[in-house]
Amino acid sequence: xxxxxxxxxxxxxxxxxxxxxxxxxxxxxxxxxxxxxxxxxxxxxxxxxxxxxxxxxxxxxxxxxxxxxxxxxxxxxxxxxxxxxxxxxxxxxxxxxxxxxxxxxxxxxxxxxxxxxxxxxxxxxxxxxxxxxxxxxxxxxxxxxxxxxxxxxxxxxxxxxxxxxxxxxxxxxxxxxxxxxxxxxxxxxxxxxxxxxxxxxxxxxxxxxxxxxxxxxxxxxxxxxxxxxxxxxxxxxxxxxxxxxxxxxxxxxxxxxxxxxxxxxxxxxxxxxxxxxxxxxxxxxxxxxxxxxxxxxxxxxxxxxxxxxxxxxxxxxxxxxxxxxxxxxxxxxxxxxxxxxxxxxxxxxxxxxxxxxxxxxxxxxxxxxxxxxxxxxxxxxxxxxxxxxxxxxxxxxxxxxxxxxxxxxxxxxxxxxxxxxxxxxxxxxxxxxxxxxxxxxxxxxxxxxxxxxxxxxxxxxxxxxxxxxxxxxxxxxxxxxxxxxxxxxxxxxxxxxxxxxxxxxxxxxxxxxxxxxxxxxx
Amino acid sequence: xxxxxxxxxxxxxxxxxxxxxxxxxxxxxxxxxxxxxxxxxxxxxxxxxxxxxxxxxxxxxxxxxxxxxxxxxxxxxxxxxxxxxxxxxxxxxxxxxxxxxxxxxxxxxxxxxxxxxxxxxxxxxxxxxxxxxxxxxxxxxxxxxxxxxxxxxxxxxxxxxxxxxxxxxxxxxxxxxxxxxxxxxxxxxxxxxxxxxxxxxxxxxxxxxxxxxxxxxxxxxxxxxxxxxxxxxxxxxxxxxxxxxxxxxxxxxxxxxxxxxxxxxxxxxxxxxxxxxxxxxxxxxxxxxxxxxxxxxxxxxxxxxxxxxxxxxxxxxxxxxxxxxxxxxx
Numbered sequence: 001x002x003x004x005x006x007x008x009x010x011x012x013x014x015x016x017x018x019x020x021x022x023x024x025x026x027x028x029x030x031x032x033x034x035x036x037x038x039x040x041x042x043x044x045x046x047x048x049x050x051x052x053x054x055x056x057x058x059x060x061x062x063x064x065x066x067x068x069x070x071x072x073x074x075x076x077x078x079x080x081x082x083x084x085x086x087x088x089x090x091x092x093x094x095x096x097x098x099x100x101x102x103x104x105x106x107x108x109x110x111x112x113x114x115x116x117x118x119x120x121x122x123x124x125x126x127x128x129x130x131x132x133x134x135x136x137x138x139x140x141x142x143x144x145x146x147x148x149x150x151x152x153x154x155x156x157x158x159x160x161x162x163x164x165x166x167x168x169x170x171x172x173x174x175x176x177x178x179x180x181x182x183x184x185x186x187x188x189x190x191x192x193x194x195x196x197x198x199x200x201x202x203x204x205x206x207x208x209x210x211x212x213x214x215x216x217x218x219x220x221x222x223x224x225x226x227x228x229x230x231x232x233x234x235x236x237x238x239x240x241x242x243x244x245x246x247x248x249x250x251x252x253x254x255x256x257x258x259x260x261x262x263x264x265x266x267x268x269x270x271x272x273x274x275x276x277x278x279x280x281x282x283x284x285x286x287x288x289x290x291x292x293x294x295x296x297x298x299x300x301x302x303x304x305x306x307x308x309x310x311x312x313x314x315x316x317x318x319x320x321x322x323x324x325x326x327x328x329x330x331x332x333x334x335x336x337x338x339x340x341x342x343x344x345x346x347x348x349x350x351x352x353x354x355x356x357x358x359x360x361x362x363x364x365x366x367x368x369x370x371x372x373x374x375x376x377x378x379x380x381x382x383x384x385x386x387x388x389x390x391x392x393x394x395x396x397x398x399x400x401x402x403x404x405x406x407x408x409x410x411x412x413x414x415x416x417x418x419x420x421x422x423x424x425x426x427x428x429x430x431x432x433x434x435x436x437x438x439x440x441x442x443x444x445x446x447x448x449x450x451x452x453x454x455x456x457x458x459x460x461x462x463x464x465x466x467x468x469x470x471x472x473x474x475x476x477x478x479x480x481x482x483x484x485x486x487x488x489x490x491x492x493x494x495x496x497x498x499x500x501x502x503x504x505x506x507x508x509x510x511x512x513x514x515x516x517x518x519x520x521x522x
Numbered sequence: 523x524x525x526x527x528x529x530x531x532x533x534x535x536x537x538x539x540x541x542x543x544x545x546x547x548x549x550x551x552x553x554x555x556x557x558x559x560x561x562x563x564x565x566x567x568x569x570x571x572x573x574x575x576x577x578x579x580x581x582x583x584x585x586x587x588x589x590x591x592x593x594x595x596x597x598x599x600x601x602x603x604x605x606x607x608x609x610x611x612x613x614x615x616x617x618x619x620x621x622x623x624x625x626x627x628x629x630x631x632x633x634x635x636x637x638x639x640x641x642x643x644x645x646x647x648x649x650x651x652x653x654x655x656x657x658x659x660x661x662x663x664x665x666x667x668x669x670x671x672x673x674x675x676x677x678x679x680x681x682x683x684x685x686x687x688x689x690x691x692x693x694x695x696x697x698x699x700x701x702x703x704x705x706x707x708x709x710x711x712x713x714x715x716x717x718x719x720x721x722x723x724x725x726x727x728x729x730x731x732x733x734x735x736x737x738x739x740x741x742x743x744x745x746x747x748x749x750x751x752x753x754x755x756x757x758x759x760x761x762x763x764x765x766x767x768x769x770x771x772x773x774x775x776x777x778x779x780x781x782x783x784x785x786x787x788x789x790x791x792x793x794x795x796x797x798x799x800x801x802x803x804x805x806x807x808x809x810x811x812x813x814x815x816x817x818x819x820x821x822x823x824x825x826x827x828x829x830x831x832x833x834x835x836x837x838x839x840x841x842x843x844x845x846x847x848x849x850x851x852x
Contacts, residue, residue, distance in 0.1 A: 034604040118564035169605035172575025197793035224791045228670050233685045236677045400553025400806045440565035
């Protein structure tokens with residue numbers, strides 16, 4: 001990986017006479033899948049690669065969209081967006097950034113075999129107007145193009161062509177790519193070396209177009225899968241920063257004078273969903289599905305003592321919620337964020353009214369390795385439902401095994417988390433989960449819930465370009481959901497970072513993405 | 523000899539085919555990779571298309587036949603997770619695991635043999651009794667607990683040794699080694715000891731038992747009667763006769779060490795094959811899992827064969843058997 005221009009960058013950097021290189025050692029919980037941002041649509045991988053590659057637009061530290069490689073944009077027609085590109089931007093190898101690079105990148109990401117195709121769902125085509133102007137056409141009026149583009153990073157066309165990497169990698173055909181192990185972006189950091197599972201080194205890009213808010217010269221990224229080892233490495237000073245501080249170790253970390261814990265809540269909201277098919281999956285009620293009765297759903301809701309769940313299962317770190325989306329998500333409405341109060345007797349009475357004075361049995365499908373402390377909160381809630389006279393059977397297994405059962409509808413109640421990533425908009429939840437299965441919508445509608453009224457609102461919101469109107473439509477849909485108790489909201493997941501005192505400032509947003517270009521060290 | 527080798531090779535191929543078949547049976551219960559490969563925004567159509575492209579819609583027999591056919595040509599496919607050639611992934615990780623196992627094996631022999639001899643000769647001394655007791659602990663303490671304990675003491679409290687990783691490595695062709703840099707050697711210590719502790723106690727107890735056995739034989743008594751010095755008797759006569767089972771066990775254990783290094787590797791974030799496998803399991807990365815199992819079983823089979831050959835070389839009586847394929851290292 002010795003590259004002439006990298007040496008040149010290093011030499012230039014040496015000439016600036018930096019007294020000592022500030023190195024930030026980052027210990028992550030897992031390795032990034034690849035250096036190719038189009039090879040694996042995983043939020044974490046993309047967030048690391050965002051230090052090297054950039055999109056036309058990006059999120060600020062408080063999750064607002066701002067210009068990045070595009071300076072401005074306008075809609076020419078309901079289905080055509082025109083982007084004015086930033087001039088004078090250079091890739092890490094010195095190639096200038098122009099409209100051709102945008103076209104080549106969009107062609108690569110929207111290729112039928114591209115693993116990241118789903119991140120740009122409405123894309124139809126793009127046209128070059130001049131060297132710094134690009135038109136992007138979408139299939140139908142689509143309000144969320146900018147949100148999608150935050151995750152579509154721009155490659156250097158010349159570099160792709162020179163290294164025979166214009167096509168995306170493809171597992172199906174066994175196509176590997178040069179971009180998997182090599183990188184050339186426009187971002188604030190340059191990949192210097194990479195050893196998978198051991199260390200990936202990024203150095204500062206002195207020629208970055210943006211005014212750096214950070215003062216880091218070098219990032220050493222190391223995955224440390226074992227959480228106890230990660231904590232130990234932070235305590236011993238072998239790493240300066242981790243974006244996954246294990247919840248059970250937070251007190252231990254907080255007690256160390258050299259370590260600072262940054263704890264907040266994620267965008268991911270956690271709730272229980274119901275199987276709404278005609279017959280239950282595994283129950284002693286055979287002739288009908290009890291969950292189709294709103295009184296039963298409400299009883300289950302009221303039987304949950306959320307404060308006990310928060311205190312015991314979530315170590316007091318989760319945020320109780322009455323809404324299905326987190327406060328930072330467009331579509332959130334504070335008045336919907338009110339829970340039904342915990343009321344055990346009320347729950348028993350509702351069950352009796354619905355015709356189940358002695359309760360009934362049903363299966364809860366939970367995963368052992370997906371959501372934060374999922375086993376703990378599933379067990380806690382199952383015990384609470386048992387107290388209300390029900391007979392829940394908890395079915396617990398790793399995500400890879402539970403997913404197929406969920407897709408088939410082999411469950412009565414299931415735990416579910418939705419972050420609305422990468423869109424950061426309630427439309428993601430509404431179209432993927434809430435909408436009835438039809439066409440591309442309702443992929444995660446595993447329990448046949450929903451109705452025509454809610455669908456109509458979602459469909460309208462999907463093509464409404466006026467933001468306030470669009471958000472009102474989404475809030476209306478979420479309100480109907482809430483009134484029917486189709487889901488039982490629990491909490492927003494806790495997330496925790498930890499830094500050593502060498503780091504003086506960092507920006508932690510609820511999308512849980514480290515943005516080290518906003519981080520300052522001593 | 524050629525007949526013996528051919529028989530061995532056929533054996534090995536049979537074993538590996540069986541391993542591949544069992545692995546494939548297990549993969550059916552590992553879960554669904556498609557769900558983990560696409561993010562929340564992928565549509566149902568994209569999910570189905572991917573399933574077809576990966577060949578997951580075909581029957582079990584078809585999938586297995588395709589895999590064996592490709593594997594016979596040396597093509598293990600590419601990883602579901604990062605679209606890299608699986609064989610390259612494994613060969614990149616192999617040096618790390620191998621060096622760790624090498625250190626652990628060296629430690630087990632360098633410490634296990636002297637300790638075994640000592641506890642056999644000074645059977646009744648207090649130190650020998652204490653060593654015996656500690657060795658029971660060594661056998662029963664799980665390596666992840668031991669690893670964490672080491673990290674707490676030597677990395678967090680004393681700050682002598684690194685808690686994770688290989689330090690700086692030097693690239694020699696396709697091989698990466700940590701032996702040539704100070705930080706690389708330092709990084710080998712904790713995981714090396716963690717991995718070898720069980721092995722040390724095993725060698726020690728084995729040597730002790732064999733020594734006690736040998737010391738009671740006639741030829742040792744005659745050697746004593748001839749007035750040979752104790753050292754010559756212990757190390758020249760007795761120990762030499764004990765080494766046979768030690769060679770066997772060490773040889774066979776190298777395979778075990780490679781396979782079980784994955785716990786130690788996970789604790790110390792050691793970028794070896796075990797780490798790769800553990801991650802592959804989390805992501806249902808079937809090509810990587812399959813290739814790993816094939817590679818590890820290949821190592822086992824090779825070591826078994828080598829142990830057999832060494833046996834035949836050390837003990838002339840076995841050569842006749844070995845040629846007729848009747849010898850089995852146990």
